């Protein structure tokens with residue numbers, strides 16, 4: 335090669351191309367990284383745990399079976415189970431939500447698990463099975479995180495520090511139930527840290543109701559309802575009934591009859607009901623006539639202890655006919671101004687969640703804001 339003007343010019347052009355190439359590479363790697371950050375693929379979470387079983391949910395880009403290896407000793411995951419069912423996301427055909435059921439587990443026991451043949455397996459994940467009758471446990475309730483990802487992450491970090499056995503979520507977990515709103519808003523890294531170790535149970539909110547992905551991302555416990563959006567389950571001495579205010583629940587309807595029979599038949603000491611739109615609420619979206627009727631006709635005669643709801647973005651403790659009706663709607667979405675009614679005991683405009691310590695003679699409830707300050711505390715007793 336001779337050293338002449340033409341070669342110098344070519345060299346300069348090549349260097350320019352080199353610079354453009356490197357620049358494009360940087361942009362592409364950034365795009366890839368941010369997409370990877372938001373990707374939930376192979377980040378497992380729990381649904382429908384019981385004393386003797388658990389369902390692990392795993393998203394992958396294909397329908398090929400996912401294998402979970404698990405066991406009681408974290409250095410010896412000597413059992414395995416694989417996909418028994420997958421569901422494809424409605425608006426993202428390259429997202430397959432796998433369900434893997436672990437069975438034959440011991441109650442009140444710690445289990446470790448990982449996804450076989452996946453690089454995500456640095457240390458195994460772990461969870462605890464549900465406790466049997468007569469055993470104390472803690473659970474949390476939060477709701478309406480929606481697109482408020484910053485306060486949601488703060489609340490999630492605090493929830494994780496309480497190590498709940500299970501999470502009751504009162505709906506509006508994302509803005510519209512689309513694939514991207516679930517991934518970008520609900521399945522945040524801080525949220526994943528909770529739900530890889532403890533199952534969440536959602537009472538569907540009006541925001542995620544308009545999209546079938548909610549059914550894809552949740553797997554309700556098997557119950558006599560035969561429905562994914564209203565169901566019941568037990569843990570320790572507590573019976574949980576989860577209802578949908580997005581499906582008809584008028585007296586005489588299928589859901590109403592299920593709720594009535596369910597509450598009449600449970601033998602559990604404590605009865606909790608959760609649904610999204612509160613029966614009794616001062617300020618925000620206010621009261622719900624149908625749920626007031628359901629409360630009077632079913633909850634009161636069956637001695638329900640506590641009702642968990644969301645929808646109005648603040649905290650409120652209302653007490654009507656001996657039942658505590660809590661509005662726990664400060665999970666992240668913009669806060670509303672609460673009001674007072676003659677049934678209102680405490681009300682706070684604050685991001686928050688509630689922790690429930692279930693003991694043999696009482697349930698201690700502590701409501702905590704996003705600064706880890708106590709904003710309410712009370713006991714539920716018989």
Ligand SMILES: [Fe+2]
Nearest residue numbers: 478506645667
């Ligand atoms: Fe909401």
Ligand SMILES: [Fe+2]
Nearest residue numbers: 506539540645
């Ligand atoms: Fe709502």
